[in-house]
Amino acid sequence: MTSGFQASSAGPACTSCAIYNSANLAKLGVETGDYDYVAAVAGNPNTGKSTVFNALTGLRQHVGNWPGKTVARAEGGFTYRGLGYKLVDLPGTYSLLSTSNDEEIARDFLLFGRPDVTIAVVDSTRLERNLNLVLQILQITDRVVVALNLMDESQRHGITIDVRHLGRELGVPVVPMAARKGEGLPELLEAVEQVATRQPATSVRRVKQRNAALERAVATLSDKLGQAFPGLPNTRWVALRLLEGDPSTEQAVRDGTLGDLGRGAAEAGSARPTGTAAR
Amino acid sequence: MTLDELGPDNRATVVALEIRGTQRRRLMDLGLLPGTEVRVDMTSPLGDPTAYLVRDGLIALRRSQARAVHVEVRDGSERQ
Amino acid sequence: MSNAHLLDQAAALRDDLPADFQDGIVESIYADAAAISSHTVSRDSQRARLTADRLLDRALTHRVWGFAVMGVLFFAVFWFTIVGAAAPSAWLYTLLVDNGHAWLRDGFVALGSPAWLTGILIDGAYLGTAWVTAVMLPPMAIFFPLFTLLEDFGYLPRVAFNLDRLFSAAGTHGKQSLSMMMGYGCNAAGVTATRIIDSPRERLIAIITNNFSICNGRWPTLILMGTIFIGALAPPALGSVVAAGSVVTVAVIGVLTTLLVSWALSKTVLRGQTSAYSLELPPYRRPQLWRTLHTSLIDRTLFVLRRALLMAAPAGAVIWLISNVDVGGTSVAAHVVGALDPLGLALGLNGVILLAYIVAIPANEIIIPTILMLTMTLGSGMSGAQNGVMIELGPAQTETVLIQIGGWTLLTAINLMLFSLLHNPCSTTILTIWNETKSLKWTSLATLLPLTLAFAVTFLTATVARLAGWV
Ligand SMILES: Nc1nc2c(ncn2[C@@H]2O[C@H](COP(=O)(O)OP(=O)(O)O)[C@@H](O)[C@H]2O)c(=O)[nH]1
Numbered sequence: 001m002t003s004g005f006q007a008s009s010a011g012p013a014c015t016s017c018a019i020y021n022s023a024n025l026a027k028l029g030v031e032t033g034d035y036d037y038v039a040a041v042a043g044n045p046n047t048g049k050s051t052v053f054n055a056l057t058g059l060r061q062h063v064g065n066w067p068g069k070t071v072a073r074a075e076g077g078f079t080y081r082g083l084g085y086k087l088v089d090l091p092g093t094y095s096l097l098s099t100s101n102d103e104e105i106a107r108d109f110l111l112f113g114r115p116d117v118t119i120a121v122v123d124s125t126r127l128e129r130n131l132n133l134v135l136q137i138l139q140i141t142d143r144v145v146v147a148l149n150l151m152d153e154s155q156r157h158g159i160t161i162d163v164r165h166l167g168r169e170l171g172v173p174v175v176p177m178a179a180r181k182g183e184g185l186p187e188l189l190e191a192v193e194q195v196a197t198r199q200p201a202t203s204v205r206r207v208k209q210r211n212a213a214l215e216r217a218v219a220t221l222s223d224k225l226g227q228a229f230p231g232l233p234n235t236r237w238v239a240l241r242l243l244e245g246d247p248s249t250e251q252a253v254r255d256g257t258l259g260d261l262g263r264g265a266a267e268a269g270s271a272r273p274t275g276t277a278a279r
Numbered sequence: 280m281t282l283d284e285l286g287p288d289n290r291a292t293v294v295a296l297e298i299r300g301t302q303r304r305r306l307m308d309l310g311l312l313p314g315t316e317v318r319v320d321m322t323s324p325l326g327d328p329t330a331y332l333v334r335d336g337l338i339a340l341r342r343s344q345a346r347a348v349h350v351e352v353r354d355g356s357e358r359q
Numbered sequence: 360m361s362n363a364h365l366l367d368q369a370a371a372l373r374d375d376l377p378a379d380f381q382d383g384i385v386e387s388i389y390a391d392a393a394a395i396s397s398h399t400v401s402r403d404s405q406r407a408r409l410t411a412d413r414l415l416d417r418a419l420t421h422r423v424w425g426f427a428v429m430g431v432l433f434f435a436v437f438w439f440t441i442v443g444a445a446a447p448s449a450w451l452y453t454l455l456v457d458n459g460h461a462w463l464r465d466g467f468v469a470l471g472s473p474a475w476l477t478g479i480l481i482d483g484a485y486l487g488t489a490w491v492t493a494v495m496l497p498p499m500a501i502f503f504p505l506f507t508l509l510e511d512f513g514y515l516p517r518v519a520f521n522l523d524r525l526f527s528a529a530g531t532h533g534k535q536s537l538s539m540m541m542g543y544g545c546n547a548a549g550v551t552a553t554r555i556i557d558s559p560r561e562r563l564i565a566i567i568t569n570n571f572s573i574c575n576g577r578w579p580t581l582i583l584m585g586t587i588f589i590g591a592l593a594p595p596a597l598g599s600v601v602a603a604g605s606v607v608t609v610a611v612i613g614v615l616t617t618l619l620v621s622w623a624l625s626k627t628v629l630r631g632q633t634s635a636y637s638l639e640l641p642p643y644r645r646p647q648l649w650r651t652l653h654t655s656l657i658d659r660t661l662f663v664l665r666r667a668l669l670m671a672a673p674a675g676a677v678i679w680l681i682s683n684v685d686v687g688g689t690s691v692a693a694h695v696v697g698a699l700d701p702l703g704l705a706l707g708l709n710g711v712i713l714l715a716y717i718v719a720i721p722a723n724e725i726i727i728p729t730i731l732m733l734t735m736t737l738g739s740g741m742s743g744a745q746n747g748v749m750i751e752l753g754p755a756q757t758e759t760v761l762i763q764i765g766g767w768t769l770l771t772a773i774n775l776m777l778f779s780l781l782h783n784p785c786s787t788t789i790l791t792i793w794n795e796t797k798s799l800k801w802t803s804l805a806t807l808l809p810l811t812l813a814f815a816v817t818f819l820t821a822t823v824a825r826l827a828g829w830v
Pocket residue numbers: 043044045046047048049050051052062063064065066067068069070092149150151152153177178179180181511644
C-alpha cells in the first residue's frame with residue numbers, strides 16, 4: 001500500500017495524484033444507471049463518510065461537524081477504469097449490534113443489501129473505538145476496504161499509525177487519507193477496484209469469542225445454518241445474533257428471507273427483508 | 280464509587296455497568312465497558328451532563344446514566 | 360419448509376451459556392480492537408485533546424461566557440440577515456415586482472391576451488412568484504451560509520451540551536436539540552432528523568414539537584413584522600437592532616414552548632422513562648468557507664426557493680380568482696373574510712390573516728404577500744388597486760397599507776408573529792410526519808396541537824391587551 005502520509009510528503013505527491021485520479025475517475029452524480037458493482041460507505045458518525053462519498057461521486061451530500069448529520073441513505077455513482085459503481089452513503093453507526101432508527105438503515109444495508117465492497121471510513125484519531133465497528137463489519141463480509149481518514153488531524157495530534165501493520169492485522173486493504181483535501185482518493189479507488197474484481201482475501205480478521213462455551217455454541221449453530229441455507233456467507237454472525245435473540249434476525253430465519261442472502265447480491269440492494277425490528 | 284462522583288481531571292477505570300438491556304449495549308458500543316479508562320473533561324454550565332474522555336472520544340452522559348457506571352479511581356491521578 | 364428448529368436450537372444453546380454472555384461478545388471485540396491499536400498506534404504525547412480545543416470548550420461551555428457567546432452568536436446571525444438582506448431585497452423588488460410586472464403586463468396586453476388570462480398569469484401567478492423571490496432570496500442566501508458555518512465548526516453539539524439540563528427536565532431526549540436546530544432551516548428536515556433518537560416515545564415528542572423551531576418560510580414574516588412595526592418604535596439608528604431583538608425574542612419563545620409542550624406531553628400522552636443519552640462532541644474543525652457558501656447557496660437556498668416558487672405561483676392564481684369571482688355582487692374572498700372576521704378579531708388578528716393562512720397551508724412563505732393583496736383589494740378602495748393584484752409595495756408603503764387600510768395595530772403585528780410561530784406545520788411537514796410515524800393519531804396531534812395553541816395564545820394576548828386598554 002502506498003501512502004502520501006507514510007512518505008510524509010503529502011503535499012507534492014498529491015498534486016500529481018489529482019491528475020492521475022481524474023484520468024480514470026468519472027464522477028456520475030446521481031446517475032447510477034448501469035453499474036457493475038455496489039459499494040457502501042459505512043463507519044462511525046462524523047468520520048467523513050459523506051465527504052468520501054462526495055469526493056467520489058461529485059455530489060454534495062450535506063456534510064456537518066456533528067454526529068447524526070446523515071440519517072438516510074444517499075446513492076450516487078462513479079466509474080473507475082471503465083467499471084461502473086453505485087455508491088451508497090450510510091448513516092453513521094457505532095455498532096451493528098444495537099441500533100436506533102438511523103443505525104438500522106446502515107446495518108440492514110450491510111447485512112441484506114450485500115454490497116460488493118464496503119468502504120469502512122475510520123477516524124484515525126480514534127482508531128480503537130472505530131475498530132469496534134470495523135471488526136463487526138469484517139464478521140459479516142470480507143469485501144472491505146478500510147479508509148483511514150482524518151490523517152491530517154491525527155498528524156496534528158502527534159499520532160502515527162503503522163498502516164501496513166494495520167492492514168496485515170485486519171487482512172483487508174487499509175488506505176490512509178484526508179478526504180476533505182482529496183488526499184488518498186486514488187489509492188482508495190485502486191483498493192476498491194481490487195476488492196470488487198478479485199477474490200476476497202482469505203486472511204480476514206475474525207474475532208474469536210473468548211468465552212469457550214460461546215465459541216462452541218456459535219460454531220454449532222453456524223454449521224446448522226450453513227446446512228439450512230447453503231451459500232449463506234456470514235453464518236457465524238447470524239448464529240451470534242440468534243443466540244442473542246435478535247428479533248429481526250429471528251424473523252429472517254422464520255420466513256426464509258435469510259436464504260436470499262446467499263444469492264443475488266447487488267439486486268437485493270434496495271430490498272429490505274426486515275422491517276420487523278422491535279419498535 | 281460511580282462515574283458521576285468523579286472529580287475533574289481524575290482518571291478512573293470502569294469496573295461494572297449497573298444497567299441492562301439496550302442501554303447497557305449502547306454504553307458498551309461507545310467503548311465504555313469494564314476495564315475502560317475514563318476521565319472527566321468538562322461539565323455543562325447547567326451542571327448536567329458531563330463530558331468524559333473515553334478511548335480518545337469526548338462523550339457527554341447525563342448524571343442519571345453516569346450513576347450506573349461503577350468506577351475505581353486510579354492511583355497517581357494527576358491534579359491540575 | 361420451516362426453519363423453526365434453528366430457533367429452537369438457538370434457544371437450547373443459549374440456556375447453556377453464562378448469563379452475561381452478551382457482554383462477552385462486545386468485550387471480545389473491544390479486546391481485539393485494543394490489541395490491534397496498541398500494536399499499530401504510537402503517539403508522541405499523552406494529550407488526548409488539542410489544547411486549543413480544550414480552551415475553546417472552556418469558554419464555549421462556561422457558566423457565563425458559554426451563554427453569552429450563544430446569545431451573541433444567534434443574535435448576530437439574525438442581525439446580519441436583516442441588515443444584509445435589506446438592500447438586495449429592495450433591488451430585486453424594483454426589478455421583479457415594480458418593473459418586471461409592468462413590463463410583462465404590457466407585453467400580454469399588446470399580444471391581445473384576454474383580461475382574465477393576464478389576471479391569472481401575470482397579476483396572480485407571476486406577481487406572487489416575484490414577490491416571494493424578492494423577499495425570501497436575500498435573507499436565505501445570508502442565513503443559511505452563516506448557520507452552516509456554525510455547524511461546520513462543530514458548535515451545534517456544544518449548544519446541545521449547554522442546554523441539555525433543560526431538555527432533561529422536560530423529560531425529553533438530549534438529541535432533541537439537534538433535530539430542533541435542523542428545524543430552523545426546514546421543519547420537514549427537522550422531523551427527519553429525529554431519527555437519531557432511539558426511543559420511540561422521545562422521538563414522537565421531538566416530532567410533535569419541531570414545529571416550534573421557526574422554519575425559513577416563517578422568518579420573512581417575522582422579520583417584516585419586526586422591522587416595520589417593532590423596529591419602527593425605536594429611533595432609526597437602533598431600528599435594525601430592535602427588529603433583530605424582536606425576532607430573537609420570538610425564537611426564544613419558540614424554544615420555551617418546545618420545552619413546555621415536551622414536558623406536558625411526557626407527563627400525559629407520552630409518559631415514560633427518559634432513555635439513555637449519549638452525545639459525542641466532535642473536535643472543532645475549521646469550516647470550509649467556499650464549500651459552505653457553495654453548498655448552502657446552491658443547494659439549500661435554491662432548493663427552498665424552488666419550493667416556495669412552486670407554491671407561490673398557484674397560490675397567486677388562486678388569490679386572483681377568489682378576489683375576482685363574484686357571488687351576489689361581492690367577491691368570494693370578501694365573503695370568506697367577512698365570515699372569518701369575528702374570530703380573527705377575537706384573536707387580535709383579522710379575517711384577512713386567517714384566510715391567508717388557509718391559502719398558505721402548502722407553504723408559509725406566501726403569507727405576507729397574500730395578506731397585503733387581500734388587504735388592498737378588500738380595503739376601503741382608497742388605494743385604487745386592481746382586484747387581486749399582488750402588492751407592488753416596499754416596506755414603507757406596506758406599513759401604510761396595513762395600518763391605514765387594514766386597520767392594523769401593534770397588537771395585530773405581535774399576534775401575527777406569535778401565530779406564525781405557533782400555528783400548524785405546512786403540508787410538506789405534515790406529510791413527512793406521516794411518513795415517519797405512519798400513524799394517523801400522531802400526525803393529527805402534531806397538526807392540531809400547535810393550531811390550538813396558536814388560537815389559545817393569541818386569544819389570551821388579545822384579551823389581556825384589550826382589558827388593559829392598550830388597544
Ligand atoms: N480535517 C479533516 N476534516 C475532515 C476530513 N474528512 C471530513 N472532515 C470533516 O469532518 C466532518 C464530518 O464529515 P462528514 O463527511 O459529514 O462525516 P459523516 O458523518 O461520516 O458523513 C466535517 O466537518 C468534515 O468537513 C479530513 O480528511 N480532514
